[in-house]
Amino acid sequence: MSEAIKAMPKHERMKLPRQEMPVQDPTARGRNYDEVALGFEDETALLEALRCLQCKRPQCVEGCPVGVDIPRFIERVVAGDMPGAARSLKADNNLPAICGRVCPQETQCEAVCVMGKKHEPVAIGRLERYVADWDLAHPSPPPDAPSSSGYKVAVIGCGPAGLTCAGDLARYGHQVTIFESLHAPGGVLIYGIPEFRLPKHIVHAEVDYVRSLGVEIRMDTVIGKIYTLDELLNEQGYDAVFMGTGAGLPMFMHIPGENYNGVYSANEFLTRVNLMKAYLFPDWDTPVKVGKRVAVVGAGNVAMDSARCALRLGADEVHIVYRRSHEEVPARAEEVHHAKEEGIVFDFLTNPIEIYGDEKGWVSGMRCIRMKLGEPDASGRRRPLPIEGSEFDMDMDMVVMALGTRPNPIVFTESGGLERTRWGTVVADEDTGKTTKDRVWAGGDIVTGAATVISAMGAGKRAAADIDRFLHGETVEEGEAEAVAAAG
Amino acid sequence: MYEILAKEDLAPVTKLYDVHAPAVASKAKAGQFVIIRLHEEGERIPLTIADYDRERGTITLVVQEVGKTTMEMGTMQTGDHLASLTGPLGIPSEIENWGTVLCVGGGVGIAPIYPIARDLKEAGNTVISIIGARNKDLLFWEEKMRSISDELIVCTDDGSYGRKALVTIPMKELLESERAIKHIWAIGPAIMMKFCALTTQPFGVPTIVSLNSIMVDGTGMCGACRVEVGGQTRFVCVDGPEFDAHEVDWDQLLARQRIYPDQEKRAVEEWQHDCQCGSN
Numbered sequence A: 001m002s003e004a005i006k007a008m009p010k011h012e013r014m015k016l017p018r019q020e021m022p023v024q025d026p027t028a029r030g031r032n033y034d035e036v037a038l039g040f041e042d043e044t045a046l047l048e049a050l051r052c053l054q055c056k057r058p059q060c061v062e063g064c065p066v067g068v069d070i071p072r073f074i075e076r077v078v079a080g081d082m083p084g085a086a087r088s089l090k091a092d093n094n095l096p097a098i099c100g101r102v103c104p105q106e107t108q109c110e111a112v113c114v115m116g117k118k119h120e121p122v123a124i125g126r127l128e129r130y131v132a133d134w135d136l137a138h139p140s141p142p143p144d145a146p147s148s149s150g151y152k153v154a155v156i157g158c159g160p161a162g163l164t165c166a167g168d169l170a171r172y173g174h175q176v177t178i179f180e181s182l183h184a185p186g187g188v189l190i191y192g193i194p195e196f197r198l199p200k201h202i203v204h205a206e207v208d209y210v211r212s213l214g215v216e217i218r219m220d221t222v223i224g225k226i227y228t229l230d231e232l233l234n235e236q237g238y239d240a241v242f243m244g245t246g247a248g249l250p251m252f253m254h255i256p257g258e259n260y261n262g263v264y265s266a267n268e269f270l271t272r273v274n275l276m277k278a279y280l281f282p283d284w285d286t287p288v289k290v291g292k293r294v295a296v297v298g299a300g301n302v303a304m305d306s307a308r309c310a311l312r313l314g315a316d317e318v319h320i321v322y323r324r325s326h327e328e329v330p331a332r333a334e335e336v337h338h339a340k341e342e343g344i345v346f347d348f349l350t351n352p353i354e355i356y357g358d359e360k361g362w363v364s365g366m367r368c369i370r371m372k373l374g375e376p377d378a379s380g381r382r383r384p385l386p387i388e389g390s391e392f393d394m395d396m397d398m399v400v401m402a403l404g405t406r407p408n409p410i411v412f413t414e415s416g417g418l419e420r421t422r423w424g425t426v427v428a429d430e431d432t433g434k435t436t437k438d439r440v441w442a443g444g445d446i447v448t449g450a451a452t453v454i455s456a457m458g459a460g461k462r463a464a465a466d467i468d469r470f471l472h473g474e475t476v477e478e479g480e481a482e483a484v485a486a487a488g
Numbered sequence B: 001m002y003e004i005l006a007k008e009d010l011a012p013v014t015k016l017y018d019v020h021a022p023a024v025a026s027k028a029k030a031g032q033f034v035i036i037r038l039h040e041e042g043e044r045i046p047l048t049i050a051d052y053d054r055e056r057g058t059i060t061l062v063v064q065e066v067g068k069t070t071m072e073m074g075t076m077q078t079g080d081h082l083a084s085l086t087g088p089l090g091i092p093s094e095i096e097n098w099g100t101v102l103c104v105g106g107g108v109g110i111a112p113i114y115p116i117a118r119d120l121k122e123a124g125n126t127v128i129s130i131i132g133a134r135n136k137d138l139l140f141w142e143e144k145m146r147s148i149s150d151e152l153i154v155c156t157d158d159g160s161y162g163r164k165a166l167v168t169i170p171m172k173e174l175l176e177s178e179r180a181i182k183h184i185w186a187i188g189p190a191i192m193m194k195f196c197a198l199t200t201q202p203f204g205v206p207t208i209v210s211l212n213s214i215m216v217d218g219t220g221m222c223g224a225c226r227v228e229v230g231g232q233t234r235f236v237c238v239d240g241p242e243f244d245a246h247e248v249d250w251d252q253l254l255a256r257q258r259i260y261p262d263q264e265k266r267a268v269e270e271w272q273h274d275c276q277c278g279s280n
Helices: A042-050 A061-064 A069-079 A082-094 A098-100 A124-137 A159-172 A198-211 A229-234 A266-275 A299-311 A331-340 A453-476 A480-487 B022-027 B068-074 B106-123 B141-147 B167-176 B189-201 B250-256 B261-279
Strands: A152-157 A175-181 A214-218 A240-243 A263-265 A293-297 A315-319 A345-347 A350-357 A361-375 A380-387 A392-395 A397-399 A440-442 B003-011 B014-020 B033-037 B043-051 B060-065 B084-089 B098-105 B126-133 B150-158 B181-187 B208-211 B224-231 B232-235 B243-244
Touching: A042 A069, A042 A124, A042 A240, A061 A069, A061 A098, A069 A124, A069 B014, A082 A124, A082 B060, A098 A124, A098 A198, A098 A453, A098 B084, A152 A159, A152 A229, A159 A175, A159 A240, A198 A214, A198 B141, A229 A240, A240 A453, A266 A299, A266 A345, A266 A397, A266 A440, A293 A299, A293 A392, A299 A315, A299 A397, A345 B106, A361 A397, A397 B014, A397 B250, B014 B068, B022 B043, B022 B060, B022 B084, B033 B060, B043 B084, B043 B106, B060 B068, B068 B261, B098 B189, B106 B126, B106 B141, B106 B181, B126 B141, B126 B167, B126 B181, B141 B150, B150 B167, B167 B181, B167 B189, B189 B208, B189 B250, B224 B250
Parallel strands: A152 A175, A152 A240, A175 A214, A240 A440, A263 A397, A293 A315, A293 A397, A315 A345, B098 B126, B098 B181, B126 B150, B181 B208
Antiparallel strands: A350 A361, A361 A380, A361 A392, B003 B014, B014 B060, B033 B043, B033 B084, B043 B060, B208 B243, B224 B232
16 A cells, blocks of 8 residues: 555545455355455555544544544554554453454444445444454453452353453453353353354454453353352452343243244254354254254344354255334344345244144244234334234244343342342443442343343443442542441 | 262163262252263253262262263263363252152152152151162162152062062052152153153142253253243243143153254264274
């Protein structure tokens, strides 16, 4: 890249086209697990970085749930200072290689980018991934450990919220232990999001980075069973607890036939495939049985992931069955686009009402009803209404229910004083994550219900800051800390 | 990593393992289970806790070799380590002083019935126990069961030891007798538990079974273990594993245990093939 291009005036840079992300060929990738989006080359990254106008009051930072200083890291890319770009990015975000891949940028930073008003917004997510991948390929020593505060914090759940909260708390100088119920760290990043969208070596590298900050991760530890919340606070000696256990409980439709073999929750299907690597069976021990004609009910990211996994595992035909229309699809735009390219069939305004099985107890089909959209409901989306007499049957030998998830109640054993909503989510202050229970914070899907990786990370970050304020608040007044410690 | 501190052959394909897991041992209660994984590529399988020793920090697992993972586990020795062990999971047995109780263990189900019978005995119940197996070789823990039972009936299907009968025969006789049995636990293969349920139903005696569904996480996350109980879908891992035997949809449970017969067969074949190649 010549210096002449770098020296381009602003009005010229604005004319540069948004750089396309290179992707694997749709036909080839429909049968492999390699990453779909291949990442920017140096040249395209620089061209894209030049499109950033370095706004004085950047809207994109406001649009980011963790407040990444976007113009600052992009400016370093333009300057050719990749170590500087990486340092800048990681100062704000503990998991940038993940966010660059799975954030819905089109509704966040890129939605408010001023370039988007007359042209296309800057491809912030693609640049974030570019910088984060450069950083993973050029490991640098972790930042110097701060002096120890002497406080111990327990983080429950090793997903995006917990990892972010733990990383920040460690940087503040606190001793942090993450308790994870599964045998591998990462939460939804490891059990939910497939390899082809988020390679697991990226997750491992980001988890290792959090470990390098001094965070201990204990696997196979189900809080609520092996220790309760009260035991962590009162017997295990933790000064504060952050709950980031997500929304792990799958929802079903409660329609007849839902327990036939071949009906999976998306959680089960994706866990078998991603965490347990059923796509490598029998080299790996966990099996999964994928049908020839697969229906995935729902249209969120989890539904797209399920549909695309089924395709890669050999299904002939995969349908997304969704009761609303294309307009209301909650999945990330890129995932819908990729799914369509790969040949996933979308059946909009269609809702299953019964699942049929054969004499062996296996799924054989689905009775559906056509829907139409009525007035907007509480969510602001138009309410889907069944069209009477429009029932029809679909032949299917596998059905995946991707209807959303709720918080898993296991963690609430002996957690007196912790207020919850009627949806089972934890009541927590939006700005701080503080719950109604003394010394307990919460953030991510356990508070909001199923949402995004980045919003969980934002909540983890805000809670870490508030926990830090709380812990230091105790040390300000002499004697108070001892009193609190004695009471604990 | 969780070290195997002791291993014992209980029957030709049934082995006992004492596994070092102090935190789990400190919390384990009768009726609960753990999820284990042998190694990095291993599947997660649920195993009921057959006993625990809080001082030594061990839990006892009794495993019948029925598939690739349990067969491979059978080749592990004292000093080997399990890659993961998660628990104690599920809701513990409801131990109260019911009066006279009946505890029935069939086959490998003798192992999980033991801690329940022991705790019921300690809670002041009169404990009548029945243990049964297809033949003498498959029986184990007779003395252990006798030591915590007021009365023990031993039977085999083929009559090679004890009484020649299915466990449901002495169950029915006891229910017809004057023994005033207030509560029953029956643990064994699903088909045995189904027939135990059918046996006790006419007598209206509450009967608890421990269901052995396919699971992945064991914490309510996947729903693989779901089964209808009393017309409602329940998750065995978090709502059970113990349920009212008279409410379980047995045919659905039996069908859902057979989701992967082809894969199970293939896994065993490939594993046995690899073993033979490896030993040459």
